[in-house]
Amino acid sequence: MSTNVLTRRPAVRSLLAENGALGALIVLAVALSLLSPDFLTVTNLLNVGVQAAVTAILAFGATFVIITAGIDLSVGAVAALSAIVLAWTATEAGLPWPVATVVALVVGLACGLVNAALIAYGKLPPFIATLAMLGVARGLALVVSQGSPITMPDAVSHLGDTIGGYLPVPVLVMALMGIIAAVILNRTYPGRAMYAIGGNEEAARLSGIAVNRQKLVTYALSGVFAAVAGIVLASRLASAQPQAASGYELDAIAAVVIGGASLSGGKGRAFGTLVGALILAVLRNGLNLLSVSSFWQQVVIGVVIALAVLLDTLRRRGAN
C-alpha cells in the first residue's frame, strides 16, 4: 500500500539523515575491534575519550560559530594563550589558582569578543578576523611565556587526572561542555537565534533578532570553550605550552562538519559534533594500534574527512 511507502521509507531515511555520523562511528569501532584485540578494552576506550576531549570541547565552541555560517580559526591559539595565562598568573604572578582560572577564561572570552566585534561591527569576513586573532593569540602566548612551557599549578593539573583511578576528568569535562552546548543550542534564545542567523541573516534581522549582539554571544562562547579546552590540555601535560593546540582549529571544524553541520550555516548539533570528534579520535587511536606510520595516518584522516562529508551530502541529496 502507498501508506507503507509513505511511513516506512522516510523513517529509515530520517534516522540515517539524523545519525549518519553515528553510523560511521559504529562501523569504524566494529572494524577496529575486529582488526585489533587491544581496541575494545576499557583502558583504550577511556584513552580515546581523553584524546577526543580537547578537540570535542573546541568543536562545541566551533559548532556555535558554524551554525551562524561563520568560522573561527583562532580557537587553537586562544586555547594555548588561555592556558599560558593561567599558568603564568598562578606561578609568576602568584595569584591563587581559582583566580588564575577565571582570568584564563576571561582571556578566552575577550578574544571571542574581539573576533565578534571585528565581524559584526567591522564587517570583516569571519575567516579574516579570526585568522588575525590566530596570529595575535599565538604571538601573545609566546610573548607571555617567553617561548618556553610554564608549569601548571598542581590544583589545576588534577583536571588531567582520573576519578577513582579510572574515570578521566577530561572526559567528564567534555561531557559537561557538551551538555552545556546542547542546552544552549536547543533551549535558549541565543541558541535558536544562531540557527536563524545562519539560515537567513536578513530574515532573522527583520524578525527582530539583534544579529550583531547574537554574534557577540556566539564568538564569545567559542572563545570561552577554547579557554576550557586549553586548560584541559595543559593539565593533561602538567604544563602550559605556547605552541600547544597548533592546528587544532582544523580538527575542530572537521569534527563539526563530520557531525552533520553545514558550513553554509543553519545546521548543526552538539551531539553530532561529539560524534565527529570521537570519529577523529577513534581513527587516530586505531591507526596507532595497527601501527600505521604517522605519515600515512594523515593521508587516511584526510580521506576519511572527505568521505564522511561526501556521504552526508549524497544522503541529503538523496533525501530530496
Added chain:
Amino acid sequence: MNGAEEILRVEGLGKTFPGVVALDGVDFDLRAGEVHVLLGENGAGKSTLIKMLSGAYQPDAGRILLDGSPVHIRTAAEARRLGIATIYQEFNLVPQLTVAENLALGRPPRRFGFVDTRRMHDQARELLDRVGIDVDPRARVAELGIARMQMVEIAKALALDARVLIMDEPTAVLTTGEVERLFTMVRQLRDRGVAIVFITHHLEEIARLGDRVTVLRDGRSVREVPATTPQDELVRLMVGRPIDQQYPRAAGDPGAPLLKVSGLTRAGAFAGVSFEIRAGEVVGLAGLVGAGRTEVARAVFGADPYDSGEVLMDGRPLPRTNVRAAMEAGLGLVPEDRKGQGLVLGADVAENLGLVTLSRSGRGGFVDRAGRRKEAGEVAGRLGVRMSNLGQEVRTLSGGNQQKIVIGKWLLADARVLILDEPTRGIDVGAKVEIYQLINSLTASGHAVLMISSDLPEILGMSDRVLVMARGRLVGELDAAQATQDAVMALAVTEVEETRVH
C-alpha cells in the same frame, strides 16, 4: 499557425515526497500556439508538475510525451535542449551578479576565449527592451526590487527561444503596467506558435490570456475547461465551494493615531513622505513598481536607513535602523521577498512561525519549546497551511503556503501596526479571503494595517484609505469612495510624466 498541433502530453504523472503525495495522477496536454493555464489551490501540485517538465524533479509514475514520443527529462540542460524554458515561482537569479551576467549565465558571448562584455551588455539591453523594463544591465540583481527581478527572470527565459515556455506565477509580483507588457509578449509568442503553460492565482487573467484551463486539486487533474469559463465556476472547480465575497472588508471608525511618518526622505529613493495611520484602519499604499513603496516601508520599520524625517509610534519617535525598537513599539513588517527576507528556508515550520516571538517566549532563561509549538500549530491551522507536520522544512512547502508562514509569524507577534508588503502574493483565492478576514479581525481589535500591493483590486477592495506613490513621492490620498482603478492609476502615472518633463 495550426493551433491543434499537440507538442506535449503528460499521462498519469505521480510524484511522492517523504510524507506527502504531491501529484497523484495528472493528465494534461499542450498544443502549439496556445496558453494553457494551470489552476489549483496552494499546494495542489502545480509547481511540482512543471518541475517535472523542466527536469528539476523526476516523476515516480506516469510518462511525458514530447511530439508523441516518451521522453525522460533528467536535467535542466536536457529540458532546454528539448526546447522547454521555465520561469520558476521562486527566482533563479544569482544576486551577486549583474543583470547582464545573469541573462547570459552559462553561455556568455565570447571573443578570443574571453567574455565579450560589450556584446553581453548589448544583448542584455535588447532583451530588457523586449520585456520593456528600464534596468541598467550593469546593476546587481540583489539591488533590484522583486518585480524587476521577475522581469529579468522573464527576459532570461525569452533568451532561450523555446518551443515550450512555462511560467509559474509570473504576475504574482507585477503591477498592472508590467502585467500588460507581459501579456503582450505572451500573445506575440503564442502567435508565433510557442506553447505556453501559465500558472496564476489571479482569475481575471485567465479569460484575458488563456485558451484552456486544467484544474488541479490535491495532486489530481480534475477537469479541463475553456478559459472562457466564468470565474465562479473556476473557483468551484478549484476550491470545491463557491466564494461569495472576494473582499470582505468591514471598516469601523478609525481611532487614535498609532503611526505617524513625517517628511521621510532618503536621497535617490523617496522624499518628503508623510502620512498617519489610525487604530482600526486599513491603509493601502499603491503605486507602480519602483515608486518607492517598499523602500518607505522598510525605512519606517527600521530595516533600512533614511536621511531625514521622523517616524513616531504613539507619538514617540523611533530610532533609525533599529528593527528591534520598532518591534517593541508595536510595528511589524511582512516583507515582499519571502525567500530572501521572510523565511529561514532550511528551518521547519514551527521554528519559522516562532521567529518573531522567540525573544518573548522565554521561561526562566530557557525557550518554552512546547508553548512555541502550540502557538505555531494554532496559527498554521488558522491560515490553513498545507503541510505534513510542523516539522516540515519550509523550503519544501508550496509557494503560497510559504507566504502564509511569513504572515503567520507576524500574526503571532500581535503587532499593533502591521505593514504588509505584497501579503497575498501567490496565495489562492480561497486563502486570500481567509487572510482578509484576519485583517478585519486585527483592525476590529484596534490594530492597524498598512498594505502595499500590486494587486490594485485588492488595494481598492480592502483599504479604507489609499495612498498613492510615484517616483519616491506621495502624490495623493483617496478615501474608499473616491478610490477607483482609474483614479489611482491617474495619480500613479501623472507625476511620472511631470518628473520626466523637468
